Amino acid sequence: MSTPIVKPASITGFPEYLPEERLLEQKILDTIRSVFESHGFCSIETPVVEKLDVLLSKSADTNKEMYVLGRLQAEEKEEAKMGLRYDLTVPFARYVAQHENDLVFPFKRYQIQPCWRGERPKLGRYRQFTQCDIDIIAREKLALEYDALVPAIVCEAWQKIGLNNIVLQISNRKILVGFVEGLGIKKVGETLRILDKLHKIGPDAVAEMLQELGLSDKQIKSCLSMVTINTSDLSFADKVRALGIKNETLELGLNELAECVKLYASFCSVPYRVDMSLVRGFDYYTGTIYEIQLLDTEFHESIGGGGRYDNLASTMTKTRLPGVGMSMGISRTLGVALKLGLLKTGAKSPADVLVVNVDAADKTKMLDVAAKLRERGIKTEVYLEGGKLAKQLKYANDKGISYVWFDIDSTVKNMQSGEQQVADVNTWLPEQK
Amino acid sequence: MSTPIVKPASITGFPEYLPEERLLEQKILDTIRSVFESHGFCSIETPVVEKLDVLLSKSADTNKEMYVLGRLQAEEKEEAKMGLRYDLTVPFARYVAQHENDLVFPFKRYQIQPCWRGERPKLGRYRQFTQCDIDIIAREKLALEYDALVPAIVCEAWQKIGLNNIVLQISNRKILVGFVEGLGIKKVGETLRILDKLHKIGPDAVAEMLQELGLSDKQIKSCLSMVTINTSDLSFADKVRALGIKNETLELGLNELAECVKLYASFCSVPYRVDMSLVRGFDYYTGTIYEIQLLDTEFHESIGGGGRYDNLASTMTKTRLPGVGMSMGISRTLGVALKLGLLKTGAKSPADVLVVNVDAADKTKMLDVAAKLRERGIKTEVYLEGGKLAKQLKYANDKGISYVWFDIDSTVKNMQSGEQQVADVNTWLPEQK
Numbered sequence: 061m062s063t064p065i066v067k068p069a070s071i072t073g074f075p076e077y078l079p080e081e082r083l084l085e086q087k088i089l090d091t092i093r094s095v096f097e098s099h100g101f102c103s104i105e106t107p108v109v110e111k112l113d114v115l116l117s118k119s120a121d122t123n124k125e126m127y128v129l130g131r132l133q134a135e136e137k138e139e140a141k142m143g144l145r146y147d148l149t150v151p152f153a154r155y156v157a158q159h160e161n162d163l164v165f166p167f168k169r170y171q172i173q174p175c176w177r178g179e180r181p182k183l184g185r186y187r188q189f190t191q192c193d194i195d196i197i198a199r200e201k202l203a204l205e206y207d208a209l210v211p212a213i214v215c216e217a218w219q220k221i222g223l224n225n226i227v228l229q230i231s232n233r234k235i236l237v238g239f240v241e242g243l244g245i246k247k248v249g250e251t252l253r254i255l256d257k258l259h260k261i262g263p264d265a266v267a268e269m270l271q272e273l274g275l276s277d278k279q280i281k282s283c284l285s286m287v288t289i290n291t292s293d294l295s296f297a298d299k300v301r302a303l304g305i306k307n308e309t310l311e312l313g314l315n316e317l318a319e320c321v322k323l324y325a326s327f328c329s330v331p332y333r334v335d336m337s338l339v340r341g342f343d344y345y346t347g348t349i350y351e352i353q354l355l356d357t358e359f360h361e362s363i364g365g366g367g368r369y370d371n372l373a374s375t376m377t378k379t380r381l382p383g384v385g386m387s388m389g390i391s392r393t394l395g396v397a398l399k400l401g402l403l404k405t406g407a408k409s410p411a412d413v414l415v416v417n418v419d420a421a422d423k424t425k426m427l428d429v430a431a432k433l434r435e436r437g438i439k440t441e442v443y444l445e446g447g448k449l450a451k452q453l454k455y456a457n458d459k460g461i462s463y464v465w466f467d468i469d470s471t472v473k474n475m476q477s478g479e480q481q482v483a484d485v486n487t488w489l490p491e492q493k
Numbered sequence: 494m495s496t497p498i499v500k501p502a503s504i505t506g507f508p509e510y511l512p513e514e515r516l517l518e519q520k521i522l523d524t525i526r527s528v529f530e531s532h533g534f535c536s537i538e539t540p541v542v543e544k545l546d547v548l549l550s551k552s553a554d555t556n557k558e559m560y561v562l563g564r565l566q567a568e569e570k571e572e573a574k575m576g577l578r579y580d581l582t583v584p585f586a587r588y589v590a591q592h593e594n595d596l597v598f599p600f601k602r603y604q605i606q607p608c609w610r611g612e613r614p615k616l617g618r619y620r621q622f623t624q625c626d627i628d629i630i631a632r633e634k635l636a637l638e639y640d641a642l643v644p645a646i647v648c649e650a651w652q653k654i655g656l657n658n659i660v661l662q663i664s665n666r667k668i669l670v671g672f673v674e675g676l677g678i679k680k681v682g683e684t685l686r687i688l689d690k691l692h693k694i695g696p697d698a699v700a701e702m703l704q705e706l707g708l709s710d711k712q713i714k715s716c717l718s719m720v721t722i723n724t725s726d727l728s729f730a731d732k733v734r735a736l737g738i739k740n741e742t743l744e745l746g747l748n749e750l751a752e753c754v755k756l757y758a759s760f761c762s763v764p765y766r767v768d769m770s771l772v773r774g775f776d777y778y779t780g781t782i783y784e785i786q787l788l789d790t791e792f793h794e795s796i797g798g799g800g801r802y803d804n805l806a807s808t809m810t811k812t813r814l815p816g817v818g819m820s821m822g823i824s825r826t827l828g829v830a831l832k833l834g835l836l837k838t839g840a841k842s843p844a845d846v847l848v849v850n851v852d853a854a855d856k857t858k859m860l861d862v863a864a865k866l867r868e869r870g871i872k873t874e875v876y877l878e879g880g881k882l883a884k885q886l887k888y889a890n891d892k893g894i895s896y897v898w899f900d901i902d903s904t905v906k907n908m909q910s911g912e913q914q915v916a917d918v919n920t921w922l923p924e925q926k
């Protein structure tokens with residue numbers, strides 16, 4: 061026997077699941093897919109790599125964390141211009157711009173794929189992480205109704221996954237932008253970026269940073285009053301207006317948000333909070349913005365977010381493509397939910413039944429029994445090679461297979477209760493898990 | 494409006510599907526998954542990257558085509574040691590060696606993921622291609638029965654995908670190795686590699702290369718007689734023995750193959766051909782080897798293959814891990830099947846029904862209708878924003894949605910036949926597609 065020379069290790073920050081964890085992940089992904097398809101969203105996937113000019117067309121924030129491709133033995137130069145996607149939005153924008161003439165608008169798609177960022181890993185943050193994005197894209201104009209529909213569908217998915225204790229945080233980018241403009245502040249983007257840090261660094265540090273930016277005490281006080289407005293009903297508009305700032309963009313945002321929130325509440329039972337501190341990092345959002353948070357846990361980052369944008373792919377096509385979309389952080393949420401015990405793993409095998417081999421049974425007959433069970437949708441494994449029964453039962457136990465079928469006398473044993481019964485292969489059903 | 498500055502293009506050799514093609518791919522992947530899980534195989538996935546020492550531990554053949562990762566703005570050196578996987582076997586070997594103590598043996602897994610090789614793209618060959626691998630791995634010893642079970646399951650999957658006109662080509666590595674050894678040839682590996690080229694370059698060119706290798710005319714004649722043996726029954730053994738070569742390994746191989754073929758034929762209705770010219774490129778196969786071919790098409794490469802190996806991960810663990818496995822080339826087969834018309838795309842949307850908005854209908858009522866249909870498993874899209882009916886019907890038509898539901902009077906229209914009927918939202922069912 062040769063001596064092992066390579067240490068078998070996966071790479072830090074690149075999560076890998078054991079079979080029982082993967083079964084849970086599959087259940088989550090199946091649920092998401094089934095919800096989105098039930099609403100008529102189609103699946104798309106894009107290659108893991110994009111040309112660098114495409115990746116760099118959107119945001120410079122992620123450049124530092126971007127992975128690029130090379131060749132172990134470089135012969136071609138082309139690969140130096142490819143990078144791994146860092147989100148699903150940029151490849152999606154490229155996809156829509158490229159295939160515009162083959163798509164039917166409004167185009168509704170979901171996309172469940174990994175992305176890569178060379179970040180420092182921690183709970184809920186990985187270098188390879190699976191995202192699920194849904195977006196509705198129109199040509200020229202997309203009705204505001206979709207701003208309410210998208211979070212309703214996403215919340216339905218989170219609920220069906222079993223994460224019921226969640227809240228939709230919602231705002232409209234126009235409100236804060238209009239408010240800041242209405243205050244006479246010139247550095248709008250910088251001000252928003254500082255306000256976005258409220259929950260991380262607290263109001264005092266925010267005030268200090270705003271002061272450094274050159275805002276007056278009155279402006280700072282107004283901003284801080286604004287971002288602490290947080291309501292679970294439509295009273296947010298009055299509270300914002302009570303701050304006395306007049307601005308067209310602000311007014312437009314308040315009306316859009318009121319309309320959107322009203323519709324959302326009629327579409328979906330997941331509670332919402334209108335939160336004026338919500339900013340969302342990405343510059344391309346132009347209207348409604350959202351985040352979804354777990355309630356009553358020690359994990360305070362969002363498990364997803366999104367918003368409305370005026371133009372998906374302005375760098376890649378002349379067609380104006382307004383849309384609204386949301387992301388679900390699958391790897392993040394699975395990591396957190398397992399850590400906090402919100403979701404639990406079960407068996408190590410998808411099988412319901414193990415057909416065991418007693419007294420060197422006829423293998424064709426064993427496979428016949430298994431095939432009959434499978435025809436009725438019962439997942440059935442066969443312990444083909446036989447051997448000691450105790451070993452075969454241990455195998456079923458270790459894998460978490462609920463039933464063992466003795467093919468000789470058509471007896472089925474419930475591995476949990478220990479109960480045995482004579483069963484007909486054409487009618488027997490496992491109990492619901 | 495800003496001027497587009499980036500050309501939206503995907504990268505040559507990295508296939509990307511339109512929604513209707515992706516729906517077909519999903520159907521294929523769902524079928525494969527359902528077959529494998531019905532047999533108790535669990536899913537695993539590994540990160541796209543592996544450490545270079547892991548990737549390089551197996552084979553040097555692929556080094557030239559390997560993609561490695563770098564950082565756009567390099568700060569850390571670690572990434573220089575990572576590469577994209579070029580197959581699923583190496584990551585699987587690493588996975589089993591790494592998680593050995595958490596797995597239950599025999600370990601049965603399937604894995605459906607993309608791999609990357611910087612090859613020159615052509616029909617059925619891409620730089621990013623999705624593979625599906627299934628393997629059964631034991632500790633120390635794995636019964637020969639599994640050599641018959643694995644191709645039976647894989648053939649079941651191909652049949653359920655709708656590719657019925659296929660053949661399993663089967664041999665046993667020991668036969669050709671033993672035969673060549675029995676002929677007194679010292680350069681066994683080189684001889685096999687040349688014989689492997691038979692179908693590409695023909696017998697004359699093979700003979701010439703064997704002569705250059707130093708084989709005698711008699712040896713060459715024997716080899717060529719051997720590799721033209723091709724039977725659809727158990728007569729292969731007599732035909733091989735009739736060539737008069739005595740060798741223990743050869744005899745062992747003939748017995749294993751006869752046993753395996755007999756079992757396979759009792760497990761599976763897909764025809765087999767015992768083909769003595771089958772070699773399979775990978776050195777690690779030590780027993781049964783297979784390929785699956787499409788019959789009666791102009792595509793003559795295999796759509797999958799595999800075999801038995803003595804030890805999966807000898808470079809990474811001291812535990813002996815014998816196994817048997819097969820690959821299905823998903824991207825290759827989808828590309829070829831679409832090109833040759835063996836499989837066809839359908840609708841551009843998963844939705845069965847579009848609820849249209851007539852006369853500014855109540856949106857909550859429209860969503861109610863849709864929710865009721867969805868509860869009964871009918872995928873239902875809502876044309877939320879309304880507008881001209883003709884536009885809404887065109888949308889359904891363009892996406893290939895079969896039914897349109899008029900929520901006001903609960904009328905459903907079959908878009909293909911044009912037939913309209915009054916329908917109850919609680920009982921109506923679409924016709925089976």
